[in-house]
Amino acid sequence: MSANLKGAMVDLIDVFHKYSGKEGDKYTLTKLELKNLLKNELGEFLEGPNDACVVEKIMRELDDNKDGVVDFQEFVGLVAALTVACNEFFKMALKHAESICYT
Numbered sequence: 001m002s003a004n005l006k007g008a009m010v011d012l013i014d015v016f017h018k019y020s021g022k023e024g025d026k027y028t029l030t031k032l033e034l035k036n037l038l039k040n041e042l043g044e045f046l047e048g049p050n051d052a053c054v055v056e057k058i059m060r061e062l063d064d065n066k067d068g069v070v071d072f073q074e075f076v077g078l079v080a081a082l083t084v085a086c087n088e089f090f091k092m093a094l095k096h097a098e099s100i101c102y103t
């Protein structure tokens with residue numbers, strides 16, 4: 001795992017292209033590519049990445065320009081939303097740990 005922001009940005013680009021290059025346009029994710037990315041990279045964060053309805057829903061939400069594929073900019077929106085959610089979880093866990101230590 002990267003310990004710096006530049007490394008995290010490079011990792012983000014690498015992960016996207018690892019999946020986007022499998023079929024169709026190599027710079028966008030098809031539904032199958034998105035499904036594989038969600039399953040392999042975010043399986044523990046998302047419920048039901050194997051569920052076709054869940055993948056369909058995420059695809060519709062991410063596909064801002066409605067061209068049927070997810071480009072890098074659209075993908076980054078998902079990562080940003082999940083990162084914000086993780087940060088909120090981290091803050092709650094930290095508060096909980098502090099309340100145990102200081103009471």
Ligand SMILES: [Ca+2]
Pocket residue numbers: 062063064065066067068069070071074
């Ligand atoms: Ca799109």
